[in-house]
Amino acid sequence: MPENLDPFVIAQQQLDEAAEIMNLDKAAHAILREPKRVVEVNFPVRLSNGEVKTFKGFRVLYNDARGPGKGGIRYHPQETLSTVKALAAWMTWKTSLANIPYGGAKGGIICDPKTMNDRDLEALSRAYIRALHDLVGDDVDIPAPDVYTTPQIMAWMFDEYSALKGKNKFGMITGKPLEVWGSEGRFDSTAMGGMYVLREAAAYKKIDLKKAKIAIQGFGNAGNFAFSLAKKLFNANIVAVSDSKGGIYNEKGLDYEKVKEAKDKTGSVQGYEDAQKITNEELLELDVDILIPAAIENQIRQDNADKIKAKIVLELANGPVTPAADKILYERGILDLPDFLVNSGGVIVSYFEWVQNINGYYWKLDEVYSRLDEIISRSFHDTMNTQKEYADKGKKITPRNAAYIIAVSRVAAAMKARGWY
Numbered sequence: 001m002p003e004n005l006d007p008f009v010i011a012q013q014q015l016d017e018a019a020e021i022m023n024l025d026k027a028a029h030a031i032l033r034e035p036k037r038v039v040e041v042n043f044p045v046r047l048s049n050g051e052v053k054t055f056k057g058f059r060v061l062y063n064d065a066r067g068p069g070k071g072g073i074r075y076h077p078q079e080t081l082s083t084v085k086a087l088a089a090w091m092t093w094k095t096s097l098a099n100i101p102y103g104g105a106k107g108g109i110i111c112d113p114k115t116m117n118d119r120d121l122e123a124l125s126r127a128y129i130r131a132l133h134d135l136v137g138d139d140v141d142i143p144a145p146d147v148y149t150t151p152q153i154m155a156w157m158f159d160e161y162s163a164l165k166g167k168n169k170f171g172m173i174t175g176k177p178l179e180v181w182g183s184e185g186r187f188d189s190t191a192m193g194g195m196y197v198l199r200e201a202a203a204y205k206k207i208d209l210k211k212a213k214i215a216i217q218g219f220g221n222a223g224n225f226a227f228s229l230a231k232k233l234f235n236a237n238i239v240a241v242s243d244s245k246g247g248i249y250n251e252k253g254l255d256y257e258k259v260k261e262a263k264d265k266t267g268s269v270q271g272y273e274d275a276q277k278i279t280n281e282e283l284l285e286l287d288v289d290i291l292i293p294a295a296i297e298n299q300i301r302q303d304n305a306d307k308i309k310a311k312i313v314l315e316l317a318n319g320p321v322t323p324a325a326d327k328i329l330y331e332r333g334i335l336d337l338p339d340f341l342v343n344s345g346g347v348i349v350s351y352f353e354w355v356q357n358i359n360g361y362y363w364k365l366d367e368v369y370s371r372l373d374e375i376i377s378r379s380f381h382d383t384m385n386t387q388k389e390y391a392d393k394g395k396k397i398t399p400r401n402a403a404y405i406i407a408v409s410r411v412a413a414a415m416k417a418r419g420w421y
């Protein structure tokens with residue numbers, strides 16, 4: 001039977017699997033299978049060419065038992081409510097696993113930002129906040145950047161919200177530019193968090209990162225910084241990287257600056273000369289030690305999971321491995337670390353930004369990185385320890401199951417304490 005690749009169906013399947021293993025209370029399970037609040041807004045924007053266009057936007061608050069909703073806003077032509085719901089669910093598990101005082105949320109607008117100028121993007125961003133301002137805020141639901149949204153867009157949203165409320169509300173949104181009190185280290189925090197997890201995972205699997213071969217799918221915010229940081233922190237050998245047009249491979253290693261130059265000059269990493277051109281499918285199946293999917297969802301599936309040769313799969317993208325593939329990788333002894341652990345660095349540093357905004361006291365970069373390292377390394381070890389506890393009881397579970405069990409238990413305990421079930 002073909003796999004169902006609908007992101008929200010996958011998010012529910014993952015929860016159901018964990019609920020069964022941990023014997024989750026039925027009422028708690030039912031609450032956690034669905035978002036608490038789903039909002040669709042349709043709003044007109046006057047574009048710079050004089051046209052008035054109506055856009056559709058979403059904001060989903062999945063669960064707020066442990067604190068206000070937290071989650072990015074995506075601008076994408078193929079944005080769907082199902083994707084936003086799935087990502088809001090994953091944010092709930094992400095903030096809970098990191099043990100930071102938030103729930104989960106996500107937003108999106110169906111639009112094509114690549115075809116819009118700055119004036120129109122600003123008008124769109126301000127209109128979205130006018131449509132939703134009663135439902136977001138520093139103690140309600142706190143947005144952030146995600147696919148195709150930037151610090152500049154966060155600054156416009158913060159400004160619009162503050163104008164509506166008649167006062168500066170810096171903590172209503174994170175991922176802002178430093179000039180309006182964003183946090184040091186936010187821009188590469190997702191990849192940096194992923195690198196701390198990789199360091200711990202390599203030690204766990206007894207892999208020497210200096211000698212390891214790494215392939216990275218994607219060269220956007222997540223993949224680009226993962227490449228440069230893996231080089232800088234571990235002097236690792238990145239042998240392959242890709243973007244939507246395809247990938248490049250050189251067994252001896254790729255030069256970061258030259259890959260970046262090729263991407264800037266030609267629009268694709270395939271403009272790099274000293275490498276063999278490969279497809280995205282071939283990149284996934286390379287004989288490497290570490291595979292970092294850092295692009296889009298559903299890349300490792302039932303039909304290609306048995307061809308993966310890496311010893312560690314580090315899920316920097318959201319949802320790159322399907323539930324069926326998850327099991328295949330586990331049975332083949334590949335350490336597949338789940339997205340909501342690996343890419344939680346972004347939301348952890350967003351949390352630091354919010355704490356700094358609320359206190360009006362700002363941290364240095366070293367402090368941001370060391371606190372991020374402490375939280376995300378603890379999440380990795382919590383996950384592996386939980387997996388081992390179950391193994392000791394004779395129950396084989398994947399790292400994703402283990403991370404779910406930790407995250408879901410915390411949210412369920414908060415709901416129980418509050419009397420929701």
Ligand code: NAD
Pocket residue numbers: 146147148190217218219220221222223242243244245280294295296297316317318319343346
């Ligand atoms: P991005 O838009 O900056 O980059 C995406 C990259 O993927 C680009 O290099 C693009 O060319 C490539 N790509 C697109 N389609 C592809 C395809 N079919 N095959 C291979 N590559 C393809 O996005 P990003 O911010 O780097 O996000 C990447 C992933 O990481 C997403 O799943 C996102 O949700 C997740 N993520 C990002 C952050 C963050 O802080 N940026 C945080 C958490 C999770």
